[in-house]
Amino acid sequence: MALENDTQAPDFKLINQFGESVQLSQYRGMKSVALVFFPLAFSGICSGELCELRDNLALFQDGGVELIGISVDSRHALRAFGEQEKYTFDLVADFWPHGAVAKEYGVFLEEKGFANRATFLIDSSGIIRASFITAPGEARSIDAYRAALEQLAPVL
16 A cells, blocks of 8 residues: 555665665755656656656756656666656666565555556655555656645645
8 A cells, every 4th residue: 555645755765877876865854856656667658657757847846846766677777768768857776675665655566566656745854745646557647746746835
C-alpha cells in the first residue's frame, strides 16, 4: 500500500545518471520535491510521460520544486535514456537493493520487478502533501501534476 499524504517521506540516498549522490533530505528546508516513480527507461509510456515533464519543467521550477525521476534501472541505462531524451532533471537508480525505495513508498510491484507509476509531492519539511498513482499501463497526465502542485503551493 502506497504511503499516504501528510506522512513523513522516507529518506533515501541513491545515485543519479551521472554517478552523483542524491539524497531526499538534502532538499529539506530549501525545496519541495516531486518524486516520480516510473517502471522502466526506454519503455513507451514512461518515455512519453517523462518527455511531457521535460517539456513542462517550468511548472516545477516556477514553484521551487525539484523534479526527480526514479526507477529500478541502472544509472548507466538512466544516463543513456536521459541523454537520448534530453532530460535535465535527475534520474536516480533504485537498482540495488532492487526496488528498495519503491518498496518503502509502497509502490513496488513484486510480480513485475519494478515500481508502479506513482508520484509523491514532498514539501520542504519532508512531508508528503500530494500523491497519485495510475493503473498499470496508464500514463499520468500533466493536469494531475498541476493539481498536485496546487496542493503543495500553500506549504511552500
